[in-house]
Every structure is written in structure tokens, then in C-alpha cells.
Amino acid sequence: MGNxxxxxxxxxxxxxxxxxxxxxxxxxxxxxxxxxxxxxVLYAMFLTGxxxxxxxxxxxxxxxxxxxxxxxxxxxxVAQRVADALVAIAPGSPQWSLRxxxxxxxxxxxxxxxxxxxxxxxxxxxxxxPATGRKVTSRETMGxxxxxxFHFQFHYMPVIWGRWIAGVAAMFMLxxxxxxxxxxxxxxxxxxxxxxxxxxxxxxxxxNALSVFGLPxxxxxxxxxxxxxxxxxxxxxxxxxxxxxxxxxxxxxELSAFIQPGKPSGETAPLAxxxxxxxxxxxRWGRDNVGxxxxxxxxxxxxxVAVARGEAGRxxxxxxxxxxxxPTGRLLAVHEGVGAAxxxxxxxYALHLGRFSDxxxxxxxxxxxxxxxxxxxxxxxxWTVKRRQKLADPERPHVGFRLxxxxxxxxxxxxxxxxxxxxxxxxxxxxxxxxxxxxxxxxFFIVWALTLAHAALRPARTAWIEQxxxxxxxxxxxxxxxxxxxxxxxxxxxAEGDWVFAGTDLLCWGLAGLHAVLAIRxxxxxxxxxxxxxxxxxxxxxxxxxxxxx
Amino acid sequence: MSHLPPLLLALAGFTALAFAxxxxxxxxxxxxxxxxxxxxxxxxxxxxxxxxxxxxVAWKGWGLGLVMFSGHASLAAGVVLGALILRARxxxxxxxx
Amino acid sequence: MTAVAGxxxxxxxxxxxxxxxxxxxxxxxxxASVAVLALPMSKPQAVLTGMLASFAVYAGxxxxxxxxxxxxxxxxxxxxxxxxLLLAAWSVW
Numbered sequence: 001m002g003n004x005x006x007x008x009x010x011x012x013x014x015x016x017x018x019x020x021x022x023x024x025x026x027x028x029x030x031x032x033x034x035x036x037x038x039x040x041v042l043y044a045m046f047l048t049g050x051x052x053x054x055x056x057x058x059x060x061x062x063x064x065x066x067x068x069x070x071x072x073x074x075x076x077x078v079a080q081r082v083a084d085a086l087v088a089i090a091p092g093s094p095q096w097s098l099r100x101x102x103x104x105x106x107x108x109x110x111x112x113x114x115x116x117x118x119x120x121x122x123x124x125x126x127x128x129x130p131a132t133g134r135k136v137t138s139r140e141t142m143g144x145x146x147x148x149x150f151h152f153q154f155h156y157m158p159v160i161w162g163r164w165i166a167g168v169a170a171m172f173m174l175x176x177x178x179x180x181x182x183x184x185x186x187x188x189x190x191x192x193x194x195x196x197x198x199x200x201x202x203x204x205x206x207x208n209a210l211s212v213f214g215l216p217x218x219x220x221x222x223x224x225x226x227x228x229x230x231x232x233x234x235x236x237x238x239x240x241x242x243x244x245x246x247x248x249x250x251x252x253x254e255l256s257a258f259i260q261p262g263k264p265s266g267e268t269a270p271l272a273x274x275x276x277x278x279x280x281x282x283x284r285w286g287r288d289n290v291g292x293x294x295x296x297x298x299x300x301x302x303x304x305v306a307v308a309r310g311e312a313g314r315x316x317x318x319x320x321x322x323x324x325x326x327p328t329g330r331l332l333a334v335h336e337g338v339g340a341a342x343x344x345x346x347x348x349y350a351l352h353l354g355r356f357s358d359x360x361x362x363x364x365x366x367x368x369x370x371x372x373x374x375x376x377x378x379x380x381x382x383w384t385v386k387r388r389q390k391l392a393d394p395e396r397p398h399v400g401f402r403l404x405x406x407x408x409x410x411x412x413x414x415x416x417x418x419x420x421x422x423x424x425x426x427x428x429x430x431x432x433x434x435x436x437x438x439x440x441x442x443x444f445f446i447v448w449a450l451t452l453a454h455a456a457l458r459p460a461r462t463a464w465i466e467q468x469x470x471x472x473x474x475x476x477x478x479x480x481x482x483x484x485x486x487x488x489x490x491x492x493x494x495a496e497g498d499w500v501f502a503g504t505d506l507l508c509w510g511l512a513g514l515h516a517v518l519a520i521r522x523x524x525x526x527x528x529x530x531x532x533x534x535x536x537x538x539x540x541x542x543x544x545x546x547x548x549x550x
Numbered sequence: 551m552s553h554l555p556p557l558l559l560a561l562a563g564f565t566a567l568a569f570a571x572x573x574x575x576x577x578x579x580x581x582x583x584x585x586x587x588x589x590x591x592x593x594x595x596x597x598x599x600x601x602x603x604x605x606x607v608a609w610k611g612w613g614l615g616l617v618m619f620s621g622h623a624s625l626a627a628g629v630v631l632g633a634l635i636l637r638a639r640x641x642x643x644x645x646x647x
Numbered sequence: 648m649t650a651v652a653g654x655x656x657x658x659x660x661x662x663x664x665x666x667x668x669x670x671x672x673x674x675x676x677x678x679a680s681v682a683v684l685a686l687p688m689s690k691p692q693a694v695l696t697g698m699l700a701s702f703a704v705y706a707g708x709x710x711x712x713x714x715x716x717x718x719x720x721x722x723x724x725x726x727x728x729x730x731x732l733l734l735a736a737w738s739v740w
Contacts, residue, residue: 023714026713026714027710027713027714029713030709030710030713171702171705171706174702174705174706175706175709175710178706178710179710179713182710205635209628209631209632209635210628212627212631213624213627213628213631214624214628216620216624217620217621217624223702223703226702227698227699227702230698230699230701230702231698233701233702234676234677234680234697234698234701234702236677236680236681236697237680237681237683237684237693237694237697237698238694238698240681240684240736240739240740241684241690241693241694241739242690242691242694247690247691250690250691251690251691251694251695254691254692254695313614314613314614315613315614315617316613339689339691339692339695340692341688341691341692341693341695341696341699342691342692342695344695344699345695345698345699347613348699351617356614356617357617360553360618361553361614361617361618361621364618364621364622364624364625365621367625368621368624368625368628371624371628
């Protein structure tokens with residue numbers, strides 16, 4: 001039976017000059033190289049981003065001293081409590097802002113601009129206990145926010161650089177998606193008719209299946225990722241059109257609920273009741289659906305308060321907030337609508353972050369995003385699988401092949417180890433250690449570097465198996481470590497109905513199982529090392545872009 | 551209302567759509583179904599998917615409903631596709647009749 | 648010398664395409680994001696529309712550059728699209 005798999009790149013070239021490659025062939029080449037070049041960056045962005053869908057839960061798990069929250073505390077009371085604390089901690093601050101606790105979050109994160117010398121922009125930040133209004137006294141950690149931030153700005157480099165790298169990678173991803181769709185458009189014409197390869201083509205099968213069924217998500221997440229930072233990547237229209245402070249204010253108001261500090265009056269006047277203002281917002285948006293309170297020039301007669309709507313229940317990040325006069329508590333305005341383009345941006349932004357989700361939808365996000373991670377991973381592995389058979393001497397592959405092979409091991413299996421190690425460090429580093437939060441992160445990178453060294457020194461297949469087993473073991477033992485080092489072991493959290501802790505422990509086991517299966521399959525797999533059919537072919541010139549000329 | 555009915559509807563929908571293709575009829579049944587049955591499967595599959603969408607939109611509104619629908623649809627399509635691949639693999643490994 | 652020339656002739660079109668895709672594509676996207684300002688909408692909406700659409704323009708440009716039959720055609724195509732955008736952008740800059 002003929003194999004209807006698309007194979008235009010095997011067409012014999014016409015005599016004489018090699019013909020210009022067909023569109024499908026050039027797109028296939030583009031897909032291969034765009035996917036490979038930043039593939040490891042994309043894989044890391046995908047995996048840490050996937051985990052970041054549970055960043056709030058992970059942050060709770062990483063601060064085991066904070067008690068399990070059985071119900072959301074009254075946000076109005078909490079807002080007043082923390083606002084009082086901030087008035088004392090950050091006197092004269094031009095702006096401070098606090099994120100209220102919700103169903104997923106049991107602490108109040110606040111930041112404030114310090115009243116610094118002119119021209120200087122200082123920030124302070126802290127987490128507060130909603131019950132007492134005092135600073136949280138848990139272990140020092142960045143929590144799940146580390147994965148979240150790493151996902152779009154990396155680490156050990158200026159934030160802007162990281163964001164540009166992430167943007168370039170996302171753009172590569174977008175091109176890889178479009179070119180992949182063009183190359184394999186047959187899949188979409190009749191989804192279930194596509195002939196799945198048998199036996200040897202398992203990597204291509206997996207890559208195709210993961211790409212196709214998650215395609216709406218992959219396309220959405222890539223484009224919306226670019227949109228989250230679009231003002232950084234494409235500032236030209238803004239620079240051309242927005243020239244006066246008033247126009248800037250107008251644009252900012254379309255994008256963010258952070259009210260900007262104006263000029264203080266210099267006259268002191270205490271803030272009116274924040275509790276009453278939040279009550280007002282609760283009546284409008286629901287008891288547990290107030291997101292954030294931002295205050296400018298607290299203590300000054302010109303103080304303003306913005307109480308913003310929470311993110312649950314609406315697929316949009318467009319600003320919706322009530323604005324109050326600080327000293328009197330008088331409602332100045334309710335901002336609830338933005339222009340069409342701003343709303344489009346707000347929807348895309350919300351779709352990317354998925355914070356509106358209930359827990360089932362969050363799991364759907366997680367699973368499909370994990371499929372996206374696997375799509376990138378299988379794509380990377382496929383590059384080596386396809387080329388291994390064509391190597392002139394499989395015992396001594398050329399340097400490009402070896403580089404990709406080793407980077408794959410550390411980039412895929414090694415990243416799992418490093419991420420697990422980050423959680424281990426959270427449980428093992430001593431509480432009072434200086435720079436503890438930073439050392440958790442250093443631990444992540446040290447372990448990741450070690451996996452790269454290991455991948456470079458061991459034979460490739462052995463390195464894969466050893467690293468996958470290491471990741472499986474680290475993940476499987478994490479609940480044990482948690483039981484040994486905290487007072488919230490799995491049996492306890494299950495009995496308490498503490499699904500943040502129980503869920504994290506169980507998810508670790510699930511992921512450990514996944515790594516173990518991969519390790520076993522890798523160990524069982526016998527690579528076919530056929531000698532290349534055309535040993536005279538220069539292996540360095542194996543560029544897919546020129547495949548048709550062979 | 552919960553997330554289960556839409557997920558089951560999406561699974562049923564994609565299964566019906568899969569059985570409506572020549573290839574799967576050949577691989578799974580060994581013979582083509584009559585055109586009328588194929589058409590019925592195609593309509594039933596599309597109807598199940600639309601019903602899942604309708605249920606979610608009625609429950610949560612268009613914004614959340616569409617997002618949840620694409621999540622359920624992706625998951626269901628992945629499950630059906632995965633099952634078909636596994637089955638094809640198993641059939642390939644088994645001795646030829 | 649001839650070997651170097653041959654190497655350049657071999658690799659040149661590919662490098663040319665890569666440059667066209669990376670920088671030509673970005674320039675076209677940036678130009679489009681400014682050209683949107685000429686549309687009859689309020690400034691903030693136009694600015695945001697330009698930003699939102701720019702990545703689709705960029706991706707489309709990259710695909711075009713590698714789909715075109717030759718590197719020269721790829722560049723020509725970019726320039727042909729850029730010309731009206733440049734006119735529109737000129738009117739608002």
C-alpha cells in the first residue's frame with residue numbers, strides 16, 4: 001500500500017540546474033531550522049510557562065509556614081489591614097499597590113515606590129499575612145514566580161535583554177507554526193485520515209499528534225505571548241503618535257488599572273476608610289472578586305485610590321476599576337470599558353495568562369501547554385533521529401550533530417532535573433540563610449549546568465537514560481522530602497482537604513511516572529544504525545534547505 | 551452543570567468524526583460504511599461538538615465558554631487521536647491476517 | 648579566489664534571505680504599525696491596533712521571503728509592500 005505521507009522533498013530533480021524548491025519543501029526547511037535554532041530556549045519557555053499556570057499554588061507549597069486557607073478572607077478587612085501597614089512602612093511613597101488574597105492566594109503581595117531623591121526610582125516589596133496585616137515570616141523564596149519570570153525574562157541578565165530574547169524566540173515559534181501548517185496542511189484537510197507512520201516513525205507521529213490537536217492553543221499562546229510585551233517589541237507607532245503627557249495618560253488608561261501619581265499638594269490629610277471603598281467594589285463585582293488596591297500619595301490631600309476588579313470570571317485583562325478621592329472616600333469614576341483595540345489586547349493578554357480559569361480550565365491549560373512543551377521537545381529530538389540514519393559514520397558524528405544531541409539532553413531531561421532541584425533547595429536550604437531566595441535560584445542553574453556537563457561527558461543514550469531516571473527519582477522523592485521537612489505531609493493534606501499541598505505532591509508523582517516511562521522507553525529503544533546510503537555526501541552540508549538537491 | 555458533559559460530548563463527537571473517514575473505516579472495520587451512515591456519523595459528530603459548545607456558552611457566557619470549549623475539544627481530539635495511533639500500532643505489531 | 652567566489656555564490660542567496668526575513672521583516676512590521684496611524688481612529692486605538700497586527704505582518708513577511716522563488720524576488724516583494732505603507736506612515740510621522 002502506498003504511503004500517502006507528504007514527501008515532496010524526495011522528488012528527483014530535473015536534469016541540469018536544480019529546480020527552485022517547491023513551497024512545501026522550502027517551508028519544511030524553514031520549519032526545521034527555525035525550530036532548531038532557538039528550540040532549547042523555546043522548550044524552556046514552554047515548560048516553565050506551563051508550570052507557571054500553577055504559580056500561585058506552587059508559591060503556597062514553597063511557603064509551608066503559611067497556613068492552608070480554607071476560605072477567602074473578607075477582602076475589605078484585609079485591604080484596610082494591609083493599607084494601615086503600608087502607611088507605616090512606606091510614608092511619603094508616591095504610589096503603592098497591593099494584591100488582595102483570593103481563592104488561589106493566601107498572602108497579600110504589595111509593592112511601593114520609595115520617596116527617593118529626584119530622578120531615582122526606588123521600589124520596595126513585601127508579602128503580608130492577610131490575617132494580621134504583618135509581613136509574612138515564611139522562608140525567603142521567590143516561589144512559583146521564579147518559573148513565571150524565567151519564562152519571559154530568564155535570569156542573570158538585564159530584564160530587557162531577557163524579554164527581547166523571549167520575543168525573538170516567540171517570533172521564531174510563530175514562524176515555525178505557520179511553516180509547519182503549510183508543510184503538513186494535509187493533516188488539517190482530513191484530520192483523522194492522515195496516515196500515521198508505523199513503528200519507526202514514532203517521533204514524527206508524536207510530534208504531529210501533539211502539534212495538531214493543540215494547534216489552536218499553540219498559535220494563541222505564541223501570538224498572545226508577543227502581545228503581552230508588544231509595547232517593548234513594536235514601540236514605533238507609540239513613538240510617532242503619543243507626544244504629550246495627556247496622550248500618554250490616555251493610552252495608559254486603556255492598558256492598566258495602576259493610577260499614576262500626579263503632583264502632591266503638600267497638605268497632609270489621612271486616607272479615608274479603604275474598607276468602605278473595597279466594600280463598594282465588592283457590591284459591584286462580587287465578594288471575592290476585588291483584585292488590587294492602588295493608592296497614590298497616601299497621606300496627602302491629593303491622594304487617589306483605585307480599586308480594581310479581580311481576574312476571575314472574565315476573559316480580559318483590560319482595566320476595570322473604581323477611582324476614589326483619598327481623603328474623602330468619594331467615588332470619582334468607574335472605569336469599565338476600553339476601546340476595541342485595547343479590549344482585543346486585554347482578551348489576548350488574559351488568554352495567555354489564564355488567570356480567569358476555574359480549576360478544571362486551569363488543568364486543561366496545563367495539559368495542552370504540556371503537550372506544546374512535548375511538541376517542541378519531540379521536534380528537537382526528531383532533528384537528531386532523522387539525521388542519525390544519514391550520518392556517514394554513526395560512530396563518529398560531526399560536531400553539529402553532537403552539539404544538538406547533547407544540548408537536547410541537558411535542555412530537555414536536564415531542565416526537569418534543575419526544576420526539581422529548585423524545589424528540593426526550597427525544602428533543604430537553612431531558613432535563616434543569607435540571600436536564601438537567590439540561592440534557591442543559583443541551585444537551579446548550578447544543577448542545570450551539571451546536567452550539561454554530564455550530557456557532554458557520557459555517551460548520548462546513557463546520558464538520556466541516567467538523566468531521565470534522575471528527574472524521575474527527584475520528583476518521586478519530593479513528597480517524601482516534604483513529609484520529612486514540613487508539618488504538612490501528603491496524608492495530612494489529604495485529610496485536611498488541602499488540595500494545594502496534596503495536588504503538588506500528587507502532580508510530582510505523576511510527572512515522576514512520566515519521566516520513568518520515558519527512561520524505560522529510551523532504554524528499550526534500539527537505534528538503527530544503518531550506514532549511510534551515500535557516504536560520499538558531505539555531512540556538514542546536510543542542510544534541509546538543500547535536501548532536494550541530493 | 552459541570553465540566554464532564556461537555557468533555558464527554560467532545561469525545562463522542564471526535565470519535566464519530568473519526569469513524570466518518572474512509573481511512574478509519576478501513577482500518578477499524580475492515581470495510582467502508584454505506585455513504586448514508588458516513589453522512590450520519592459526520593452530522594452526529596458535528597452536532598455533538600456544537601452541543602458541547604452550546605452547553606459551555608450557556609453555562610459561562612461566550613468568553614469563558616469559548617475558551618473552555620477549545621480546551622475540551624483539544625483534549626478530546628488528543629485522546630481520540632492518541633487512541634487511534636495506539637490501535638494502529640498494535641495492529642501493525644500483530645501478525646497479518 | 649574562485650573557491651571563495653563560488654562559496655559566496657552558493658551561500659549568498661541564503662544569507663540574503665535570512666537578512667530579508669530577520670531585518671526586512673521587522674522593518675516591514677514596524678512600518679505597518681506606524682502606517683495604521685493613518686486610519687481614521689483615535690490615537691490610542693490606532694497605536695494598539697498597529698502593535699497587535701505587526702507580528703502577523705512580520706510572520707507573513709518571513710514566510711514570503713522563504714517561499715519566494717529567488718532571493719531577489721523575496722526582496723522585491725518586501726519593497727513592493729513597503730512602498731504604500733511608507734506613504735501612509737509618512738503622512739502621520
